[in-house]
Amino acid sequence: MIAVIADDLTGAAELGGIGLTYGLDVELAMSVNPQSKAELLIIATDARSVSEPEAVAIMTDVSAALQAMKPRLIFKKVDSVLRGHVISETMAQLAVLGLAKALIVPANPALGRILIDGHYYVQGELIHRTHFSKDPEFPITESNVLKRLARNDVPITVQSPTEALVQPGIVIGEVGTQGDLQAWASRVDEQTLPGGGSGFFTAILGSHYVSKRSITPVSTLGQCRLYVCGSAFGQSVELVKKAAMSGNSVCYMPDTLMYPGDQETAELAKWVARIADCFQRNEQVIIAMKSGSTVDTSRLAVHLRTVMAKAVKQVLNQLSVDELIIEGGSTASAILRELGVTRLVVTQELGAGVIRSAVVGQDNLHITVKPGSYRWSPDLWTF
Secondary structure, X not given: OEEEEEOOXXXXXXXXXXXXXXXXXXXXXXXXXXXXXOOEEEEEOOHHHOOHHHHHHHHHHHHHHHHOOOOOEEEEEOOOXXXXXXXXXXXXXXXXXXXXXXXXXXXXXXXXXXXXXXXXXXXXXXXXXXXXXXXXXXXXXXXXXXXXHOEOXXXXXXXXXXXXXXXXXXXXXXXXXXXXXXXXXXXXXXXXXXEEOHHHXXXXXHHHHOOOOOOOOOOOOOOOEEEEEOOOOHHHHHHHHHHHHOOOOEEEOOHHHOOOOOOHHHHHHHHXXXXXXXXXXXXXXXXXXXXXXXXXXOOOHHHHHHHHHHHHHHHHHHOOOOEEEEEOHHHHHHHHHHHOOOEEEEEEEEEOOEEEEEEOOEEEEEEEEEOOOOOOOOOOOOO
């Protein structure tokens, strides 16, 4: 077994899709099942959406539970641009696993994300000049990775793939090309906790563990689809706005639900009724938060995700939906918790990071998740 601990659901699903392309039997779960027989077991912790102490506690418990299963590899999936509690989580995991060093390689040239001379670039732009500077929970205002992550109590270095690994401590690996990913993969050993993005995981998987096998033909997506757009990224917001202006069924969250209040239950019921009415006229409906809102989304992020999740649950209780398609890892985690979904079987990779899964125990529902900063695949976003 190969095990992955991811700090959000979309990142977990992304690696599940990679495992699928290698012909692996992939299970995506919210907690560790010691009886799992999956070839690739991925635990989506949602640690990026909680406080730092909570994230450390989660990573400690999950790492210990997975270590007891004696997998061939434990990989730490982090955000490709290093949002979240990466350093604190890594140090906690090193302590549990009894390891002295970690190698974190987040960048992925295939997605236009590189780390060169200590600075992170997205599509050729320094990251602090991109939309990541406006992230509601982890805004990135510094492109120098060491300045972003440096702590007095943890030895951290940023190194090129040609340098010898510093130990003990945490090494952040620079990447400018696919070859750099392969070079870093060759440096992984049993005394190192490997972690990072999808590119590094793919390099490790292919060079150390499995060869690609034949893949079962994909199935056709169901027609009745509920899209939940929980991302604040500009491109995603504009796509929803364009769909609304084109007359497609977009049901924005009403302003009355933006803040907690005594009338939340009644207002939520009204919104769900509007969503259900949209389904009477269209097979595909989008729900989202209205762009241009003055709401402080960073302060109210948990509330807004919770409202979205409650709305989705009520819609699914009232209507027969074939496909639940969710953008944004934190939003997806909140929805799955509200639905009581704890295990998924990855079935299709619809695009880079866009992963469709079957819900264990619910044959009539498939869930597709997509990171907010990734592009929609053309056959999935048809508005």
